[in-house]
Amino acid sequence: xxxxxxxxxxxxxxxxxxxxxxxxxxxxxxxxxxxxxxxxxxxxxxxxxxxxxxxxxxxxxxxxxxxxxxxxxxxxxxxxxxxxxxxxxxxxxxxxxxxxxxxxxxxxxxxxxxxxxxxxxxxxxxxxxxxxxxxxxxxxxxxxxxxxxxxxxxxxxxxxxxxxxxxxxxxxxxxxxxxxxxxxxxxxxxxxxxxxxxxxxxxxxxxxxxxxxxxxxxxxxxxxxxxxxxxxxxxxxxxxxxxxxxxxxxxxxxxxxxxxxxxxxxxxxxxxxxxxxxxxxxxxxxxxxxxxxxxxxxxxxxxxxxx
DNA sequence: AAGCGTATCAACCGCCGGAAT
DNA sequence: TATTCCGGCGGTTGATACGCT
Numbered sequence: 612x613x614x615x616x617x618x619x620x621x622x623x624x625x626x627x628x629x630x631x632x633x634x635x636x637x638x639x640x641x642x643x644x645x646x647x648x649x650x651x652x653x654x655x656x657x658x659x660x661x662x663x664x665x666x667x668x669x670x671x672x673x674x675x676x677x678x679x680x681x682x683x684x685x686x687x688x689x690x691x692x693x694x695x696x697x698x699x700x701x702x703x704x705x706x707x708x709x710x711x712x713x714x715x716x717x718x719x720x721x722x723x724x725x726x727x728x729x730x731x732x733x734x735x736x737x738x739x740x741x742x743x744x745x746x747x748x749x750x751x752x753x754x755x756x757x758x759x760x761x762x763x764x765x766x767x768x769x770x771x772x773x774x775x776x777x778x779x780x781x782x783x784x785x786x787x788x789x790x791x792x793x794x795x796x797x798x799x800x801x802x803x804x805x806x807x808x809x810x811x812x813x814x815x816x817x818x819x820x821x822x823x824x825x826x827x828x829x830x831x832x833x834x835x836x837x838x839x840x841x842x843x844x845x846x847x848x849x850x851x852x853x854x855x856x857x858x859x860x861x862x863x864x865x866x867x868x869x870x871x872x873x874x875x876x877x878x879x880x881x882x883x884x885x886x887x888x889x890x891x892x893x894x895x896x897x898x899x900x901x902x903x904x905x906x907x908x909x910x911x912x913x914x915x916x917x918x
Numbered sequence: 919a920a921g922c923g924t925a926t927c928a929a930c931c932g933c934c935g936g937a938a939t
Numbered sequence: 940t941a942t943t944c945c946g947g948c949g950g951t952t953g954a955t956a957c958g959c960t
Contacts, residue, residue, distance in 0.1 A: 627928070627954085649945065665946075666929065701948060716949070717927055 624658040628667050632657055633847045636664055637672055645673075670713045672847065677709035681718055689715055690723060 628636075639655045645668060648661035657664065670676075681689070685707060692703040700712035700719075707715065 625930070646946090661945080662931090662947090663929075669947095670928075698949065712948075713928075720950095721926060 622658055623660050623663075625663075628659075628671075630847070632659065633667070633672060636667060637847050640668060640672075645669075666713075670711045673711075675709060676711060676714075678714075681710075681722075685710070686723065689719060690727065693719060693723075 635655050635657055636651070639651060643654075645665075648665045651657065651661055651664045652659055659667075688706060689703060692706060696702050698716075698719075700716040704710055704712040704715050
């Protein structure tokens with residue numbers, strides 16, 4: 612009974628994805644749109660199982676993904692949503708369209724859990740309550756009083772500055788070349804641009820600025836044939852656009868875009884609820900907050916509307 | 919500089935629910 | 940209705956980067 616694991620097949624490759632595989636996958640999805648993952652390995656020749664393809668796409672290659680460290684507002688949202696929903700990372704991610712559930716899950720496990728534990732520890736004035744690991748907390752009122760408590764976050768450099776050590780230097784350079792050559796013309800089309808416009812519709816806060824925040828440490832491509840991760844991703848996506856979109860620009864600008872967007876359907880939040888209204892309000896507040904400069908020491912107090 | 923411990927995150931594993939047959 | 944298939948989700952792991960001694 613039950614079906615065998617899809618990855619049990621002989622010849623299925625595991626482990627980190629190579630740039631070549633990324634290009635193949637992106638090209639294929641740009642042409643056919645996400646979905647029907649079962650057929651992806653077959654049609655692309657990728658020696659990966661369908662799950663692996665889907666995961667790679669949704670967690671890494673999908674356009675509109677914001678990388679780098681989380682903003683205090685995002686942290687607040689995650690904490691609050693976790694309290695409300697429990698470890699429903701996909702649900703939580705739907706409120707943070709630029710973040711993947713995997714990212715949120717990782718961030719929770721590596722940062723927030725500890726942070727809350729700290730705050731929860733005896734003697735601490737800031738008592739942020741946590742429920743059991745897998746269930747929503749009963750107390751959903753958090754007062755993460757001082758924004759300073761977030762300042763010990765690892766700096767951007769930790770994740771986004773890590774270089775994507777390409778296993779195929781040639782591909783990296785090829786991609787770099789593609790990107791440079793097309794940056795002027797493709798800057799207004801293709802995945803990245805698409806995602807930008809796509810995600811600003813529901814509370815996607817300050818993507819442009821956030822990108823700026825995450826990019827400075829990513830200096831220009833170094834001289835060792837290693838490209839920064841973000842630039843690498845841009846390259847992959849641009850490459851995919853060029854591969855599939857060049858010959859039929861209008862097609863890629865419409866049909867494919869739509870298909871790709873379908874892949875983000877899960878990102879489309881349900882109709883506005885009380886929670887969502889609050890989140891959007893918070894988002895707006897966040898914009899003002901960020902505009903006001905980094906306002907160190909400012910109070911970030913989460914509302915207690917759910918208590 | 920080397921060794922060691924810790925943090926981070928991409929990717930895998932296994933289960934579940936819904937769709938298809 | 941029962942069975943199989945597929946996509947999705949959450950938990951976990953392993954490789955690597957990072958920081959400290």
